[in-house]
Amino acid sequence: MRLLVLGGTEFAGRAVVEAALGRGWEVTVLNRGRHAPVPGVRSLTGDRTAPGGLAALARGDEGDWDAVVDTWSAAPRAVHEAARLLRGRARRYVYVSSCSVYAWAPPAGYAEDATVVEGAEPGAEQRDYARDKRGGELAALEAFGERDSVLVRSGLILGPYENVGRLPWWLTRIARGGPVLAPGPHGLPLQYVDVRDLAEWILGAVGSELAGAYNLMSPQGHATMGALLEACVRATGSDAELRWTAPETVLDAGIEPWTELPVWVPPGSDLHDALHGADVSRAVAAGLVCRPVEETVADTWSWLTSIGGTAPRRPDRPRNGLDPEVEAKVLAAGAPGGPQCEGVAGTTP
Numbered sequence: 001m002r003l004l005v006l007g008g009t010e011f012a013g014r015a016v017v018e019a020a021l022g023r024g025w026e027v028t029v030l031n032r033g034r035h036a037p038v039p040g041v042r043s044l045t046g047d048r049t050a051p052g053g054l055a056a057l058a059r060g061d062e063g064d065w066d067a068v069v070d071t072w073s074a075a076p077r078a079v080h081e082a083a084r085l086l087r088g089r090a091r092r093y094v095y096v097s098s099c100s101v102y103a104w105a106p107p108a109g110y111a112e113d114a115t116v117v118e119g120a121e122p123g124a125e126q127r128d129y130a131r132d133k134r135g136g137e138l139a140a141l142e143a144f145g146e147r148d149s150v151l152v153r154s155g156l157i158l159g160p161y162e163n164v165g166r167l168p169w170w171l172t173r174i175a176r177g178g179p180v181l182a183p184g185p186h187g188l189p190l191q192y193v194d195v196r197d198l199a200e201w202i203l204g205a206v207g208s209e210l211a212g213a214y215n216l217m218s219p220q221g222h223a224t225m226g227a228l229l230e231a232c233v234r235a236t237g238s239d240a241e242l243r244w245t246a247p248e249t250v251l252d253a254g255i256e257p258w259t260e261l262p263v264w265v266p267p268g269s270d271l272h273d274a275l276h277g278a279d280v281s282r283a284v285a286a287g288l289v290c291r292p293v294e295e296t297v298a299d300t301w302s303w304l305t306s307i308g309g310t311a312p313r314r315p316d317r318p319r320n321g322l323d324p325e326v327e328a329k330v331l332a333a334g335a336p337g338g339p340q341c342e343g344v345a346g347t348t349p
Contacts, residue, residue, distance in 0.1 A: 001025045001206065004057075004065040004090065006048070006072065006082055009035035010312070011161045012096055012154075013071045015199035017041060023203060028062055030054075048078040054085055067092040067206040074316070076135030080122035083143035092209065093144040094202055096152045099215060099278055101134040105270035108277035112153070112213040137213075146212065150205050152198070155217035155275060156263065159195035159296055160303035161312075165320040166262035168311035170229065171301050173321070175236040175309075181327045182242040183250050183257075183264040186226035190263065191217040191276040194296045197289060204287045214283045220276070223293040225264060231297035245334055253330045255322065262320045 003020050007013035008029030017038045020027045028042040037043040044056040068090045072078050083093055099106075103115040119134030120127045122142055127135075140149045158167045174180055193216055201216060226244075233240050247266040251257075257265040258275075265271040280288065304311055313319070 001067070002063075002065045003027050003203075003206070004062075004068045004086070005029045006068065006070045007031050008041065009037055010314075011163050012157060012195055012198060013069070014038060014161050015159070015195040016069050016071075016202055019196065019199040019203055025203075028065070030057060048072070048082065049074075054082060057082075057085060060089070063089075065090040067094055069094045069096070069202060070136075070140070071096040072136055073098075073129070074132060075124060075126035076120050076132055076139050077123050077125065079136040080139035080142070083140050087143045090144075092148050092150065092206055092211075093140045094150040094152060094206065095136055095140040096154060096198075096202075097137050097213075098129070098133045099153050099155045099217070099274065100130040101137065101153060102274070104130075104274070106274050106278075108273040109279050110215075110273075110277070111279040112215055112282060148211060150202075150210055151213040152202060152205075152216050153213055154193060154198060155215070155278060156190075156192035157195050157198060158192050158263075158300065160300050161195065162300065163312045163314045164317050165311060165313055167297070167300050168304055169262050169321045170232050171236060171297070171304060172309065172311075174229070174232040174240045175238050177238045177240050179243050179331050180229075180240045181250075181261075181322065181330055182229050182244045183225065183261050184244045184246055185267065186224065186244050188225040188264070188267055188272075189220055189276055190223045190225060190228060191220060191278060191280075192223070192263070193217045193288075194291050197291060201283065201286075201288050208286070210286055214286065215278045215280045216283050216288065217278060217280055218290040219280055219284060220278075222290055227293050228263065228297065231294045232301075234294070235298045235301040243331055243334075245330065249330065249334055253326065253333075255326065255330070259318055259320050260322045260326075 003025050008017045021040045030044045030046050032047045033045045046056045047053040101116045103117050106114050117130045117134050119138045120131040122139040137151050
């Protein structure tokens with residue numbers, strides 16, 4: 001198989017490249033050249049935000065591809081221009097979209113036929129994340145049609161090379177040790193996808209000539225907040241003491257779910273239904289297999305330590321994580337056994 005990845009050096013794009021090379025596929029990447037390409041690819045340089053940024057593809061020197069994988073998440077104009085240029089030169093266009101394209105607030109258990117937002121015009125400049133992602137979907141559909149487009153509506157993505165600061169923040173915080181504010185409940189269901197499982201599913205979709213939209217994250221019940229944080233304690237080998245704190249206490253302290261406490265959103269909220277309540281049966285039927293949370297956490301920690309402990313960060317994403325002073329204040333107010341804590345789970349290796 002011949003694969004073109006637009007990007008291909010960071011997080012999801014890199015995982016797709018590595019998985020494709022592992023299958024013996026011939027891989028070409030196009031990006032701005034700011035990061036070293038994965039060894040074994042054919043690397044082209046181009047800036048999709050600049051005039052003439054697709055010139056390396058426009059020349060046609062590389063021939064045709066079986067599929068294109070596009071992870072773009074800003075103005076849909078970039079998807080619009082790439083898809084139109086590659087129409088007729090690639091058999092299938094895979095656009096990594098987001099579950100954010102569903103109109104707010106999607107009900108728990110929402111499937112791919114749930115109402116979506118009005119997308120930004122394919123040639124539009126950057127608006128907001130949901131409309132931009134839907135605009136990217138529309139751009140792919142306009143150029144390749146429903147039969148040859150795959151819309152991967154991913155949710156929370158975790159794993160090695162993460163450049164958003166969610167799992168790396170938890171690992172770094174827990175590695176520091178001591179009492180850790182663990183937002184409850186312990187059994188809070190989580191949905192996410194390991195970036196490598198996302199990549200393998202995408203390649204399987206290309207090989208099977210799938211088409212259409214797919215919610216792409218783990219089945220409900222695959223993991224919990226407790227399992228995630230306890231895996232972080234084991235992976236780091238720290239003396240961290242997880243202090244499980246009631247959601248009401250967290251919210252009353254003014255702590256922002258999802259950003260200040262990455263991954264976590266309170267149970268029963270619209271946000272939890274949207275981020276951790278999707279129906280993924282269609283993707284599972286099409287071959288999605290999700291590795292255990294322990295493996296995702298351990299491999300992410302191994303990668304993080306191999307690069308010195310500081311994860312790369314995308315400049316277009318907000319900084320995640322809780323201020324240590326705020327954490328200490330909440331922990332002091334809800335001391336072990338106090339009325340504001342669910343109790344203490346001291347998990348050590």
